[in-house]
Amino acid sequence: LGRWDLSAALTEVSTVAFIETDNQFTIQVADGVVGPVDIVATPIAGTLQPTLRLTLNPATANVVPPRLVRPDTAGDVDVSIVVQGTGTGGGVTGVIGARVTVSGSLAGGTAATFSTQGDSDATGAVTLKVPGGALASSYRVSVVPQTNANVGVVFDRPLTITEQTNIKLPDRLAIVGTVVDHEGNPLKDVQVTAHPSLRFQWSLSTDPQAFVAGIPPAAIVTENSGEFVLFVDPFIAADGELENEDVWGYYDISFVPTDTTNAPLWSQMEIEIPRDPTLAQLAVGAMGLPDAAHIHGSIVDPFGELVEDAELKLFRVEDPQAFALFCADLNNAPASCPVPAFLLGRGVSDADGVTRLTLPRL
Structure with missing residues (x-):
């Protein structure tokens, strides 16, 4: 390399x-x-x-x-881990389907790294085989639960491989709200997804930044009431324990209505998580989608012939100068400061080459 x-x-x-x-x-x-x-x-x-x-x-x-x-890695070791969390009744229970990653490394003239992973069973247990020897004292463990779980992640916690380790995952924070249209009516069948915002990700150093980017985003589809509940990790803690240097979250919430809903794609950016480790729920209230603007046009090839099944996407791009100031305020933004683009609408041309887009009326 x-x-x-x-x-x-x-x-x-x-x-x-x-x-x-x-x-x-x-x-x-x-x-x-x-x-x-x-x-x-x-x-x-x-x-x-x-x-x-x-x-x-x-x-x-x-x-x-x-x-x-x-390095000398003689003596393979079976590492036993039990992943636990708070159950629906308030007691401690095993967490099924959590992805457990165990990694070890040695520095020196020749650096050595080893990593393996597996999923916890119905009791929360998982057994992973790792090389021992010189790597034995270097192992650390990270855990990511299933999407929409009410328990959160553990990142890079020290691990003793010679004994069973019980890991109790922290409780996640519930973001609670309602999706409404521009007139305040609740919207059904809207997919609501919470993604870690760039402010959250780029405030983290390299390894936790990659870890957060790999956490499956919380997502739900609204019912008749338009209500949604998204379980998110409020912060990323060093060694699994809350400390002063830990980074608290910001989340972007995206809304994707069905094709038959008279509403556009929309995103609510940078929902800030309050710096309160005892907080279990963040109520964001009614989140209104803008009025829909419907546009249409034809897609043709270089010879003026209509094109069927062509996909058209329209994006909103941040102002590069303003975004450069945003990057400068963050500790670990990429040196290139890539300007993000946000999808506003998409459509596919029909047999007559006509494409229809539903866009936010701003």
């Missing part, structure tokens, strides 16, 4: 080789690579061996051949 530009992300810059019986390999690094490169040795799937990584200067690799040293 290397870079064509020092400001760019790491990418593949060489050929790929498989180790022979003598543990030797030969790879060719492309011309034009700048800075150091990382040699990564990935074990065959299903083997209990860590991935190895060595950083070196490609200009000196022919003079001093790279040597990746695998």
